Amino acid sequence: MALTLQDQITSTHRGHGHCIAKGADLTRMIAELLGKEIGYCGGRGGSMHIADVETGNLGANGVVGGGIPIAAGAALASKMMKKGTVAVSFFGDGAMNEGAFHEAANLAAIWKLPMILFCENNKYGMSSSTEKAFAINNLADRGKGYGIPGVNVNGNDVVEVYEAAQIAVDRAKKGEGPTLIIAETYRWKGHSRSDKNLYRTKEEIEEWRLLDPIPKFIARTIKQKKLTQEQCDGIQQEATDAIVAAVNEAVKAKAADPAGLLDAVFKKVSA
Amino acid sequence: MLTMAEAVREAMSIAFDERPEVFLLGEDVGIYGGAFGVSGDMYHRYGSERVLDTPIAELGIVGAAVGAALSGMRPIVEIQFSDFTAQAMDQIANQAAKIHFMLGGALHVPMVLRTPQGSGTGAAAQHSQNLEPWFASVPGLKVVVPSNPADAKGLLLAAIDDPNPVIFLEHKLLYKIPGRDPVPEGSERIPLGVAKVVREGKDLTIVATGIMVNKSYEVCEKLAAEGISVTLIDPRTISPLDMQPVYESVEKTGRLMVVQEGPAHAGFINEVIAQMAGSSSFGSLIAPIKRLAGMNIPIPYAPQLEKAAVPQIEDIEAAAREIVKNWR
């Protein structure tokens, strides 16, 4: 992994993957989705606001682009406090047109913040395709506008992403500033459950399904004899089992209680 | 005697000295010394590591402050005119205000956002607003409105101490003048959420915010000389709001008048009226509650128009006399 536990991330409304990858407690994550007291946010945040301080997760965000300036701030703090950590902002192609992206990228560039601007370009911001939302074809070109490197990677290739990330992390830790990484990928399902996918074709979706990164990675690893099929199956089973166990445990947990709501707004001022 | 700007600078300096994680960022706060001269020589005293000049990017600046606050720093972010907090509203209202609650207390945002507000400088509609209700209506923000330099110092120190996001609204017209009371030496905090009874009386209770506290004070002096004694209450923190002294006073005077600069409609001061109207002290009222507030218009440019748009001393005086005379 290019990041350590202390490195920080901010994520999007579709942040479960980042959360788990950064080392989240599965039970607490599922419990949060189910509105349980033991959930990460005590049932008050839900799917879009899961954060885990211990694993450097500063939170998924329900506002497009909301997490980008925050990641810049985390990077600023890291620099000021000489922590030596980096901050990664995960965002989608849609966020690149938000003012927040622009302002944060510029700040990170001028102050040489230890930050990675990681765009998961799945070609659609809800229903607006990148063809329609951008006047440029190569999103990575925007890096030039800020005076920072703009890097394209195949978002569905695990190794390519890892390598690009590592380069960006090293650059950041050396004090050379941020990198913009555009990782091309695809969103199989609709933006949300109410999405009828009227803006794209079935064929397009089918095409991309064939480019699923996990089977690709497994095939390559086996081919390179780094892991056996059994081992890979084992890893996948482990993952499935872990999720199932987490769900089972979370379901049994106590529902969040409205009684504590007013007190939950502010952190108590210590005497 | 210190002016408001000097008092604020002194508070920030004390906080800088007390805690290395406190820093200031904003447009023109560094070399320039702040658009209203508040940060002054802090850049020279503390250096560019702690006094950060930023490009014009309110959303980015406030967002960076949020991120820094989440990560162990205590930023003070200065937005040059409160009107421009609009650019940063996502980070203020959707992020800073809600993080502690949404994230189940896992994170908190110890950040102070200082910004000048108010009219009277001829800067017209987009540079003169009083936006107290914008912030006061967002759960998760604390909102402080100091009316004088002495309070400003103690309140700002408390705001910086506070582990939650605090919006600190300074009135432009107060920057360059000293207050009635000298600014105390030392680093004593004035707790947030505690109102101040500026003077006690038995005929009328006035609750006023910000610059209207001072205008009301002059009216109180004049009326006192004629035997009409007025209680003047300055909430100081408008969110959370301390109503206790208001109830106690109205039970003695039976008459309540509220005064604010911002436009009347849906303004902050209506909160005082709403709470009074629903309280057990309501039955002590011998007069209807009087509200003086700005006209429901954007602030106009010409001086006489600008004056007409918000309550002046004469308006406060006339209203006070009328209530006391007609309602016995």
Place this chain on the structure above:
Amino acid sequence: MPKMSMTMETGELLLFHVKVGDQVKSGDVLFEVMTDKIDMEVEAPADGVIETLVGNPGDVIEIGKPVLIMLTETEVMAFDFGGDAAAQVETAAPTPPPVAPAPVVVAPVAPTPPPVAPVVVAPVVQAVAPVVQAVAPVVTPAPIVAAPVVTPPKIVNTSVKAVPKARVEAANRGIDLRTVHPTGPDRTITFSDVNSAQVDPAVLKRQAANKALIAKGIEMTRGIAQASFNRRAHANFDHAQLISAWAKVLRGRPDIAVHQHVGVSLIIESKYGSALPVFRDPDLISVEELRTLVSSTSDAAKNGKVPIAMLSGGTTTIFDLTTYSMSSATPLLFPNQVTSLTIGYDSESTKNISLTIDLNICDFYDGALLLDALIASL
């Protein structure tokens, strides 16, 4: 010209019993009137001197218009001479029992020494056919302290605006806000409107009048030698029985009376203060009829409505202290009353009856006899 029945609009003056310059005492017959229903004697409401005879025998005079003018010392009249009071007065009972008076225009006031202020008089009249009698000295009972029992306060506002504290105060004191005169902006009732004015200005005047009367009453009764006796009695009697029995006892002793009739006042607490309706000659009707009358009068009194005519003519007063768990008290005798009774609590089955007497008229021995006779007859 008094209004002596609901339908009466005019009366024919038959003859005068007095002439200009005559000194009259309260209760003396002044003139006679013929109405569609009956011939009536009209009595003097107060001591005074006849100043002018306005009408002539044979004149048909409208109700409320002057018949004669007499001078009396009383400066304050407790009740309106105008038609308003008459219009709002209720009769005591649905079917006029013998002692129920018709609504009248005025019950004038105080017993008094020589007249000072000129006053136009339309006196109180008994419309009772069988008992044509001199009206005893009309006495306005001293204890009516608060708002007047007689006239319901005039409704001044129908849609009421009042400041919160005024509402609280009005609720606490049982004041109907519709009767309060608003002086605040937009016809809003202020706190001081409720606090000071209470009801309408006429009522304030009456209150002042009452206060003056009480002061006068005290003055007049100062120096009356009083004595009190107590006896225990069983508790099996109600107000009607007591009133009837007491009236009979007094009727049997005309030598200890200064009046020719027996009028028993009963103190009743109303929301305006104490009311003292007078039951005239209650021994002359059956106890059942009296009971009905006492009951309806009590109810009316509690709500501040007692017919004017029932406020005068008391010759003795009964105070029932049992509602206050008192066993006895020594009240001031009212001017021109020789006796008063207090009924006090003694035990569950017994009551304490105290008799207070005016020693100028009734000596100890007579007092004891009266009390004995009463208790024997209960």
